[in-house]
Amino acid sequence: MRKASPHKTFILAAPATKDDPTCGCSTCPYMKLNTLEKVYLCLRDLTPEVVLDEKVRLAALRPLQRMVAAG
Numbered sequence: 001m002r003k004a005s006p007h008k009t010f011i012l013a014a015p016a017t018k019d020d021p022t023c024g025c026s027t028c029p030y031m032k033l034n035t036l037e038k039v040y041l042c043l044r045d046l047t048p049e050v051v052l053d054e055k056v057r058l059a060a061l062r063p064l065q066r067m068v069a070a071g
Helices: 034-047 054-070
Strands: none
Touching: none
């Protein structure tokens, strides 16, 4: 990807940490199950649907908004 778009900055997925060297997005076996086709189908079909209690959703919203604002 860097060769195709040398003018872009690529940020790697979260690496393993000192606290848990086995856990990182780039080494997670579950993350490796995701493919572009599966992401496309999820976005196209809006499935699977995740239903959360409103209290849980609101609790998660604030840190997500801070993360987006920081980016």
